[in-house]
Amino acid sequence: MPQPALASEPSTTVPGAVHRTVDVPGGRIHLLEQGTGPLVLLIHGFPETSYSWRHQLPALAAAGYRAVAVDVRGYGRSFVPGPVEAYRMTALVGDSVGVVHALGEETAAVVGHDWGSSIAANCALLRPDMFTAVGLLSVPYAPWNPMRPTDAFARIGGSEEFYVSYFQRPGRAEAEIDPDVRGWLAGFYTSLSGGTTPPPGTDSPFFVPEGAQMRDRFTRGALPGWLTEADLDVYGAEFERTGLTGALNRYRNVDRDWEDLAAWDGARLTSPALFIGGALDSSTTWMADVIAAHSTTLPGLVSSHILEGCGHWIQQERAAEVNDLLTKWLHTARP
Template sequence: MPEPTTPSAAAPTVTPPGAEHRLVDVPGGRIHLVEQGTGPLVLMVHGFPESWYSWRHQLPALAAAGYRAVAVDVRGYGRSSKPPAVEDYRMLAHVADNVGVVHALGEERATIVGHDWGSNIAAASALLRPDIFTAAALLSVPYAPRGGPRPTEAFAHIGGDEEFYVSYFQTPGRAEAEIEPDVRGWLAGFYTGISGDTVPPEGEGSLFFVAPGGRLRDRFPAGRLPAWLSEADLDHYAGEFERTGTTGALNRYRNVDRDWADLAAWDGAPLIQPSLFIGGALDASLAWMSDAVRNFPTTLPGLVSSHILEGCGHWVQQERADEVNEILTRWLDALLPTR
């Protein structure tokens, strides 16, 4: 287990040159975003446990390519609203936030790009509001339509005697008690443990399962940070969660059953807009969801291309920024050739 860490003395420069921070009103509160460039709107949605900052490499690249690149803090994160009730973080609320952001920016439609939970949010946004979200790029987590048994029932059977991390996150306060006494150390271990260049060897136990009476961080690797994560980057992420706490972020996991009920009308529904998938070959998400990738011809009939990056872990747009920027830009240019 990593020892508690302290911030570096130098404060990070968190905003790419030329990008601007904004707060916009949406029906559920306010959303903080960072935008750069002009042209067709590309809305980028982060996952857990991150922020708009996970798109810091994509903002200037997409702006330079002729797009209005916008990265949000998902509700519960950063400077965005943090409503108190667990149910305020259901998928329908996140979709409504994205619709509200598009309207607040004076736009009628957007291409949406998501990573990790942001991939699920992007897919749901495109599924429920195809009139607004005309294409979707999904990073790390493949699209899987609503279906099957109630999610918490399914998760309870994963891992045998050990507890799957999504189940571990279900009880309010439980994961917070592990994370918040040492936010920076916990984040360092979590990021490191599923990065391509620092993922633990097979046989050391999965990071995503908790032994009886244990904690998730018990299996975090110690040692160097992954190459994509500087001390200043870690300072930024830790600073955000030190200020906001982690409950809003964790509440996304606590709505999986509610989402399953809310989206019953879309059971098995394919995502028909033009789409893109980018994943890391060393990302455990691809192993768990290999069936979802195999089902892309049915579930993503508009899939333009799928890219599995060798040697890459979970944090694809940060681990392989240049490669992801090139893939995204080429896909966008093919979608919008007359912009």
């Protein structure tokens, strides 16, 4: 039976939205909510929080939807399990199911960015009865394949270490980040933004030489235009409080996910779908073949868009365009 949401309070960072904390099996999930109508569940990526959807919440509410942005477990005000394996994909899908039930709903459109895109895709894959439409931002849908992920990432790195491999050992990335969380976030956000991302042919922060750190290759200088000092304060305060171990544990489950989801080898997503990528985002350029395969792997694809000049933080960098694309797609996929 649906569980009632706990008491809400107005958000001080996203005007018009309210904070709620709802019970899901195993813990509690914090969310921001705005509007009434069909439910649209918004799932952030790394290293973000529900705040990353601050531009979408009012736009979707104005378009006639109940927009709900969650803090994924391990982030923000949501619960922070201790075991690494508690962050496997099936658990995150379970949290999303729990949120829908806790809000008294039976179905939802689900939209995700970065790791949230993968969570959203798996929500639609594992529970198509509940998640009836799926929007994927920055990271395209790639079906399960026979290669173990950590083996694939080791090959990508070559003589250097790919960042996903770098994140695998608990405590290693934390030792780099913890002394200056806000500064690390600023460098990471800037390095993946359109206009401030390192130009092609230069050393990438996604590859770590032996004995170095990711931050050694971050872009230095002014913040990108989409990120104000106040925005960075919000993110910095959240991660100063929680640390990034919960967020990093998502990466430490890629092999568990591969084992858990083996039964879905080659599975296609048939729900009405949307993909939006940034032309300057490595997730787009490295996965161009995956995007090209969407005609086969994502047969329910309604529309696909690559935004010129845009980096990784797509719904924050190009809020107006993303809002327009989301609402047009939702009116088709979830009228």
